[in-house]
Amino acid sequence: MIRHAPNPRGRDFFVGDLHGEYDRLMAALEAVDFDVARDRLFPVGDLIDRGPRSRDCLGLALAPWCFAVRGNHEQLAREALFGDDDAMALWVINGGGWALEEDRASLAALLEAALARLPLAREIEVDGRRIGLVHAEPPADWADIERCDRHRLIWGRDRIRRGDTTPVRGIEAVVVGHTILEAPITLGNVHYLDTGAFATGRLTLVEARELLATGDATR
Template structure:
């Protein structure tokens, strides 16, 4: 459910929005901040795959020691589809939502990589930055971060009620929370919740934020 990360004493921490198979775009934004894979860490809000042709390469990022993501709804769509198989309703739903890349990547290879990757994709992460705590889930955090391990897994991966309401109530017991899932024109903050999915697959804008900026 939750993976905690102690402070990075060697380098910087960054958060990045939904990647959706945009591997080359990710490399460009990392180059733009002179990202060091030996010292810096990158935290991704999930949805590494679908709607982009380099989805398999993006999924393999979870095996890199500098990359840390949470599970998104597209990882769940793919997992359900690959479990139930071609011809199932789960497979059709995945195809409608951008899973067509599996044809080129190969069903067998994709299944193998995804099954291994899911072990590196908890539903939530918590990062200590400058003595403060930043939480991360894909879609919607609970109202109280201290109850994150009791939260509804579906809400963490799929829900949008907070942003739909424009709810500015801060999440209790945490300094900031970073989420993706809902495309916003530009990064949006409601209370202490930061929405950073700027629709890389359709806009070409992949948001990368220095963790220290979230605490200002």
């Protein structure tokens, strides 16, 4: 896990699964006057696949103002590009077909560089409070983030399937994606932001202080 100190110079934003929707992200950032010199962006992972500009979205992982976590689609890409034909077939079935039109060596180099900046979890301090970030499902206690099931962090859906409103202990809020919803929801202190941009055209971008205020209102 990577911890981020407060951002005294600007704002922090969280965004749901991009899935190649680079243009939608740029439009959303422009709408909030995002300043790359001051503001920070924290994507929930699944930067790639299904949408039209996956390579550009993968490149965001290298931008100095962008701090994403790894999603299951980045993991599928890793297993495909550095694994075997079966892994490649699985990735293609799940939206990785765009990679077949790319130079494999070049794409593998970009992915390797991106993965080095895509941890499984991040923690961001905002106004003396902490927000956790994972792709799919956090542990019941944030203190276990370094030793919990890695598969659950990028693939898990148990909490949302149960509609579990039990807050994650040891942290004020957690932001996740992975499960497509009609609109963002909050269960306990877990905020679900994946609104299926590649299929619905709806990309959810939320400022950190707004997210914390939403969480306060649901208590």
